[in-house]
Amino acid sequence: MIAKFQQIVPKYLFFPGKYRIIFLSAALFLCFDLGVLLPNFLISSQLKEDAIIINLSGRQRMLSQRISKTILQLQIATQTAQTITIPQDELAQAYKQFDQTLIGLKIGKTVTGSDGKPVFIPAMQNTKIKNLLTQSEAIWNPYKLKIEPIISSRNKIPQQSLQDAIAYSNKNNLQLLNLMNQITTEQQNISNNRTYTLQIIQTAGLCLALINFFILLFHTLKNLTISDNKIQEALEEIEKTQIQLIQKEKMCSLGQLVAGIAHELNNSINFIHPNLPHLHQYMTDLLQLVELYEKYHFKVDKEIEIKILTKLIDLDFIKSDLPKVIKSMEIGTSRSRDIVLSLRTFSHLGETEIKKVDIHKNIDSILMILHSQFHKQLDSPAIEIIKKYDDLPLIECYAAKLNQAFLNILTNAIDALETKQLVENPQISITTKLVESNFILIAIADNGIGIPKENQQRIFDPFFTTKPVGKGTGLGLSITYQIIVEEHKGKIRCFSSPEKGTEFQIEIPIQVIS
Ligand SMILES: Nc1ncnc2c1ncn2[C@@H]1O[C@H](COP(=O)(O)OP(=O)(O)O)[C@@H](O)[C@H]1O
Ligand SMILES: [Mg+2]
Numbered sequence: 484m485i486a487k488f489q490q491i492v493p494k495y496l497f498f499p500g501k502y503r504i505i506f507l508s509a510a511l512f513l514c515f516d517l518g519v520l521l522p523n524f525l526i527s528s529q530l531k532e533d534a535i536i537i538n539l540s541g542r543q544r545m546l547s548q549r550i551s552k553t554i555l556q557l558q559i560a561t562q563t564a565q566t567i568t569i570p571q572d573e574l575a576q577a578y579k580q581f582d583q584t585l586i587g588l589k590i591g592k593t594v595t596g597s598d599g600k601p602v603f604i605p606a607m608q609n610t611k612i613k614n615l616l617t618q619s620e621a622i623w624n625p626y627k628l629k630i631e632p633i634i635s636s637r638n639k640i641p642q643q644s645l646q647d648a649i650a651y652s653n654k655n656n657l658q659l660l661n662l663m664n665q666i667t668t669e670q671q672n673i674s675n676n677r678t679y680t681l682q683i684i685q686t687a688g689l690c691l692a693l694i695n696f697f698i699l700l701f702h703t704l705k706n707l708t709i710s711d712n713k714i715q716e717a718l719e720e721i722e723k724t725q726i727q728l729i730q731k732e733k734m735c736s737l738g739q740l741v742a743g744i745a746h747e748l749n750n751s752i753n754f755i756h757p758n759l760p761h762l763h764q765y766m767t768d769l770l771q772l773v774e775l776y777e778k779y780h781f782k783v784d785k786e787i788e789i790k791i792l793t794k795l796i797d798l799d800f801i802k803s804d805l806p807k808v809i810k811s812m813e814i815g816t817s818r819s820r821d822i823v824l825s826l827r828t829f830s831h832l833g834e835t836e837i838k839k840v841d842i843h844k845n846i847d848s849i850l851m852i853l854h855s856q857f858h859k860q861l862d863s864p865a866i867e868i869i870k871k872y873d874d875l876p877l878i879e880c881y882a883a884k885l886n887q888a889f890l891n892i893l894t895n896a897i898d899a900l901e902t903k904q905l906v907e908n909p910q911i912s913i914t915t916k917l918v919e920s921n922f923i924l925i926a927i928a929d930n931g932i933g934i935p936k937e938n939q940q941r942i943f944d945p946f947f948t949t950k951p952v953g954k955g956t957g958l959g960l961s962i963t964y965q966i967i968v969e970e971h972k973g974k975i976r977c978f979s980s981p982e983k984g985t986e987f988q989i990e991i992p993i994q995v996i997s
Contacts, residue, residue: 894959921993
């Protein structure tokens with residue numbers, strides 16, 4: 484049922500989360516407002532009617548007294564032969580107004596108000612007032628019959644009628660006055676009750692509106708604080724990212740620089756290295772020629788001279804040493820070439836696009852570049868590199884970035900071994916494996932100082948470093964994490980203990996997952 488309702492009602496009617504409380508408060512505010520306004524309007528108009536009724540029933544008291552008074556005035560006037568028209572008119576008017584109002588209160592009708600203007604009074608609904616009106620009628624109706632002949636007979640009033648009216652008035656006037664009084668009081672009570680109800684409604688509405696306002700205020704303040712904190716966090720995150728970007732940019736330019744140098748070196752070495760075998764060949768040929776000359780062509784008188792020269796330059800030594808010199812030059816230039824190639828593989832010429840690469844070749848190129856670091860400290864043994872490479876297919880990856888990640892982990896491993904004094908056999912082992920046929924695992928382990936448990940959660944945080952100022956930036960592993968997890972959709976795990984050392988396991992897919 485609810486689901487159907489939600490289907491029918493457009494989604495936008497369910498206010499979006501963040502602003503829900505504001506819309507809800509506004510709706511509640513409207514409800515409270517209407518809840519106060521409507522009863523206020525109704526009760527106010529009832530109070531207006533109440534005021535008219537109280538006024539008119541108050542007038543009834545006065546009229547009942549006036550009727551009695553004018554009857555008595557008429558009796559005195561008739562006895563003393565005074566003019567009777569004035570009290571007769573006053574009686575007629577009082578009679579008419581009293582009668583009209585009594586009927587009005589009973590059945591509801593327009594009557595003449597205190598100010599002489601017509602005013603509508605509704606029929607009384609209250610049972611007690613209705614009873615009082617019935618009692619009043621019971622007294623008034625016979626009274627009416629006794630007054631009517633006095634009003635209708637102009638100039639000459641029948642004495643009998645006057646006597647009857649006075650007798651009736653003496654007997655019932657006070658009771659009629661009392662009934663009118665009760666009606667007025669009862670109506671006042673009703674009006675007071677209404678005023679009280681209105682006060683309660685207004686106070687409750689105001690209190691609810693205030694509660695609503697404070698809830699909204701509290702909620703808004705809470706939300707503002709949360710947003711402020713989020714903005715602050717985002718700002719810090721942006722700052723960190725900026726620094727990481729700068730660091731990456733630096734690495735990228737460094738890669739380009741390395742690529743440039745490698746290219747230049749390669750050009751220079753290409754002048755020497757390919758020529759060495761020819762040089763070797765030429766020298767061998769020349770030496771053979773010298774030997775032949777030695778044997779057959781020189782005359783006897785020259786022989787002594789040649790012997791002296793041969794002795795002087797130590798031809799035998801030259802013959803045995805020259806091939807060695809050339810061999811050693813060959814070894815030197817071929818090592819330079821290897822380094823240049825490694826530099827080029829490592830830098831991947833600043834490539835940023837996806838490439839299929841032999842991951843082992845990349846790791847080897849990094850090891851070649853780091854070669855000098857493996858035996859920096861003269862008083863401790865050189866770091867041994869143990870490679871356990873599996874048969875791996877070519878890997879699709881951002882090669883330059885991946886190399887940077889491996890470089891970061893390997894330099895940390897070297898630092899960890901350097902920091903740990905007296906390691907008997909400092910080692911870094913690199914293991915590769917194919918897992919689940921579409922992932923490869925690269926594990927880089929060292930037997931260095933290890934990472935204390937409390938730091939293990941923080942090593943991937945930007946700027947977390949335990950190294951002295953100037954040595955550590957705390958960016959290496961955070962950038963590595965980005966490269967592996969975010970850019971290659973891979974995983975990176977760290978296992979470490981101060982006794983055994985540290986192992987980083989990296990898993991990346993064979994093909995880039997976009
Ligand atoms: N192989 C490791 N052995 C011991 N500690 C390590 C190793 N690798 C990383 N760490 C710890 O992780 C921290 C963060 O490393 P990293 O992000 O590369 O920054 P940095 O090397 O500049 O300190 C290092 O300061 C170090 O405490
Ligand atoms: Mg580092």
